[in-house]
Amino acid sequence: MIYLKTDEEIELLRENNLLVSETLAEVGRHIRPGVTTKELDSIAEEFIRSHGAVPAFLGYQGFPASLCISVNEQVVHGIPSSTCVLKEGDIVSVDCGTFMKGFVGDSAYTFAVGEVAEEVRRLMTVTKEALYKGTAQAKAGNRVGDVSAAVQEHAESFGYGVVRELEGHGLGRKMHEDPGVPNYGARGRGPLLKEGMVICIEPMINMGTRTVVFERDGWTVRTRDRKPAAHYEFAVAIRKDGPDVLTDFSIIEQAINN
Numbered sequence: 001m002i003y004l005k006t007d008e009e010i011e012l013l014r015e016n017n018l019l020v021s022e023t024l025a026e027v028g029r030h031i032r033p034g035v036t037t038k039e040l041d042s043i044a045e046e047f048i049r050s051h052g053a054v055p056a057f058l059g060y061q062g063f064p065a066s067l068c069i070s071v072n073e074q075v076v077h078g079i080p081s082s083t084c085v086l087k088e089g090d091i092v093s094v095d096c097g098t099f100m101k102g103f104v105g106d107s108a109y110t111f112a113v114g115e116v117a118e119e120v121r122r123l124m125t126v127t128k129e130a131l132y133k134g135t136a137q138a139k140a141g142n143r144v145g146d147v148s149a150a151v152q153e154h155a156e157s158f159g160y161g162v163v164r165e166l167e168g169h170g171l172g173r174k175m176h177e178d179p180g181v182p183n184y185g186a187r188g189r190g191p192l193l194k195e196g197m198v199i200c201i202e203p204m205i206n207m208g209t210r211t212v213v214f215e216r217d218g219w220t221v222r223t224r225d226r227k228p229a230a231h232y233e234f235a236v237a238i239r240k241d242g243p244d245v246l247t248d249f250s251i252i253e254q255a256i257n258n
């Protein structure tokens, strides 16, 4: 069941997703060698609560933290830990959710820890570009497959692996609504995008094989070949005249470039 949102509901989703962007910016300011992923999680939880929201991931299907923090070969759903210490050259994908005024925010960003290898920097850049290319297709009259194919084609043109097991989703009063938004697919296929739909587009792109392993902690997903993966996520409202991106990466990028 796909729920179409009113303009008022889209504004509440925008409020949530801007808070997620601000939270990711706050986390980004603290990312440096020596910090633990648990410390980053605490910073995010306090920031979210101090802005009148609740961390949407905490307790979701039993998830034990406010952020998913996935380092290097971890693709998504990494659990913050006091023993996971970031070091120079790591990349760290941070996925954040909020719940406020009856609606959910959900976005993700991959950060560099200090200087990272050139090939890793390229993976980050291409994954973000894949998100932008998918987002450009997120307009009324297109289909989910148009978004999916745009993401897949860009990532695969660099020889990267596109994760199949996890996908984007509708966003609203619940974190995961219909439709599913895969990062691979065929143009002109899948559900029709209509004005008032809100979807999360979230490419998970691996430097090597697309195959992933689900770790025994019940959450963490990592690349089988242990090469790095990147993950960026936008919440996007579908409008007649094009995509209305509810997430704001410029807040994050201003924070980390200072």
Ligand code: MG
Pocket (backbone or CB within 6 Å): 095, 096, 106, 107, 108, 233
């Ligand atoms: Mg997310």
Ligand code: MG
Pocket (backbone or CB within 6 Å): 106, 107, 168, 169, 200, 202, 233
């Ligand atoms: Mg999501």
